[in-house]
Amino acid sequence: MTVRTAELVIAIGLLIGSIAVAIKAAELNIGWVPGRGPGAGAWPFWLAVGMALSCVWTLVRWMRHVTPESRSQEPFIDSETVPVVAITVGALFGLLVGIHIIGMYFSLALFMLFYVRFVGRHSWTTTIPVVIGTPVFIFCLFEWALTTSLPKGLAMFEPLYYPLYELIY
C-alpha cells in the first residue's frame, strides 16, 4: 500500500468513525434544555461534526494532490520494517491476552523471554535477569509499595501468590 492510498483509506475510516460518533451523540439531547443549557449530547455532537468536516477537507486535499502524503507513491510501511512492526504488535497483543489468562506477571515474563531472546537475540545471561527481574520489580513496586493489585489471570493462579502476600502484608 502506498502512502497515497493509506492517506485515502485512513481519512475515509476516520470520516466514518466521526459520523458514528455524531450519530451516537445524537441519541442524547443535542439541542437546548430550558433552564439547563445545552443538552448532554450537544458538545460531543458538534465536535464529531467538526471531526467529519476536517476529514472531508483532508479528502479534498487528497483529490487535489495538495499534501506531500497525497502525492507520495512510497510504500506506507516498507518491506524491511514490516516484520519488526508486526512482531512487536503481535507480541504486545499476546501480552495483553496473556494477562487475562495467566496474569500480569507470568505474561510479562513470557513477553520478555520472547522479545529479548528471540527478537533481540540476546544471550541467556542477558535474557534471564530481564525475564525474572522485570516482573519482580513490578511486583515490588505495585503490590508492595503502591498496594495496587495487578491482574493475576484465571482464579487458579491466585493461590500461587499467597506466600508472597504473607511476606509483604
Add this chain to the structure above:
Amino acid sequence: MIETILQPLATGLLQAFEPLNLAMILLGCLAGLFVGALPGLGSVNGVAILLPVTFLVPPTSAIIFLCALYYGAMYGGAISSITLGIPGASTAVATVFDGRPMAQSGKADQALMAAAIASFIGGTISVILFTLFAPPLAAFALAFGPPEEFALMVLAFATFIGLGGDDIPKTIFSIMVGLALATIGLDIISGQPRLIFFDLPGFLAGINFLVLAIGIYGIGEMIWTLEHTQGKVTLHKVKTSWAGFKENLTKIKDYLMTTTFGSVLGFFVGTLPAAGATPASLMSYGLAKTFSKDPDSFGKGNISGVAAPEAGNNAASTGSMLPMITLGIPGSPTTAILLGGMIIWGLRPGPLLFSEHPDFVWGLIGSMYIANFVTVVLNLAMIPIFVRVLAMPFTLLAPIIFALCVVGGFAPTLKMHDVWLMFIFGLAGYLLRKLNYPVAPAVLAIVLGPLAERSLRQSLIASQGDPLMFLERPIALTCFFFAAALIAYPIVRKLLQKRKPVEEG
C-alpha cells in the same frame, strides 16, 4: 516584592530541601537524563510512563519528581545528539547541527560541556523569569470567569493551528478527537452516560488522559522508534579529563551572550502552547547564527551552535510551566500530562493554586532552582556513564518500556479495558503519525476537554444561550481575536505565497 515573591520563595526553597523532595529531585533528574539521552524518548514519554508510579509519594513530591525529570530530559537530549548524531528528543534536533561536527572533530567533551552549562544558564534565567511573572499573572487571572477560561482554551488550540506548522485539517481533527474522547463517560452536568460505544461498561468511567498519553507516547512512540532506528549508528567516544574540564570552563565566554539571549527567547516561546521547546531551540539557534560574527562556521562545529539551542530548550521547558501553573493551560504536551496528574492529585491548576495551595506552588518553584543545579552537576559528572547507556541495544530497552506502559496503563483505573484502549491508541497514534497527523494536540485536548466543556456550558447557561456574551467580555474578546488571527494566519500566508509568482510574472 519581598512579601509576594522573596518570602514565599525562601519557604519554597526550604521545602524543596526536605529529604524526600531532595531525593525526588535527584531521582527525577537522573531518570530525565536517562530518558532524554535515549533516542526516541523525551520528557513527554518519561512523564507519561512514570506518572502512575508517582502515586507512591505526596503530590508536591510527585510533581517535583516529574518536573525534575522534565529538566533532566532537556539536558539529556543533547548527549545523544552529540555522541550519536541522533537527537535524543525532538527538542534536541538543533543541537545536532553543530554538536555532531564537533564530535566528529574530536571535541565531543567540549560540546557536551557547553550543552550542560548552556542548559544550566537557560534553566536558571527562565526560572527567575518564572518567579517574577507567575504571581502577577496568577493575580490577573483571578478575575477570569468561565467565558475567559473557555476563550483562553480556544486560544491555546488556535496556536496549534497557526503556529504548529502541521497540516491544518489534520491538526483540527487531532484537537477535536481529543476533546471528543474527553466527553466519553458520565456527563458532568446532566449525569447522563455519553458515547458508551458497544455498551461496554468500561466507558462509563470515561477515558483517563493517561491511557491516551501512554498509548501515544509509550506504545506508539516505541513502535515508531523501532521502525526508524533499524540502521546502525556510530557512537563517538568521549574523552573526559580534569584538565579538559578546566579548559572548557574558560570557553564559556564564547557563548555566554548567545546563551543569555536564547534563554530569554526560549522562555517566552515556551509559554505558547503549540510552540514549546523544539521551536524554541531552533529559534535560539537561528538567533545565535544571525548575530554571530562568523555565521558561516555554524553547522560546521561552532560551540555557540550547541549552546544556544540547549539554552533555548531548557528555558522553554520552564516557560511552558508558566501558563500551566497560573492559567491552567499547559504550554506543552509534557505540561499537559503534568496538569492531568495535578487534577488526579486533587489540585486544580490555575490562578487559585497560588492562594489555595501556596506550599505546593512555591515548593515546586523552589525545586526548579535546585533541580537545575543538581542536573548540571549530575550531567557533568556522569557523561561517561550516559554515553555507555546509549550503547544499550534497543531490543532490550523496548520490551522494558512496553512492560512499564502496560502496567502504567492499568494502574490509574485498575481496568484491563483501559489497557486494551491504550494498545489501540498506540497503534492508531503510530499509523496517524506516519501520515503527518500531529498527536500532541489530541493529548492536550483530552486533558483540557472536561474543563473546556464545563466553562462553555457554564458560560452559555449564564447568558441563557446567547453566544454574543463572549464578545461583551474584554479579556475573552481579546483571546478570541488572537485565536481568529492565529487560525487565519496560515491561510493568509498561503494566499500571499500564491499571489507572489503572479506579481513577479
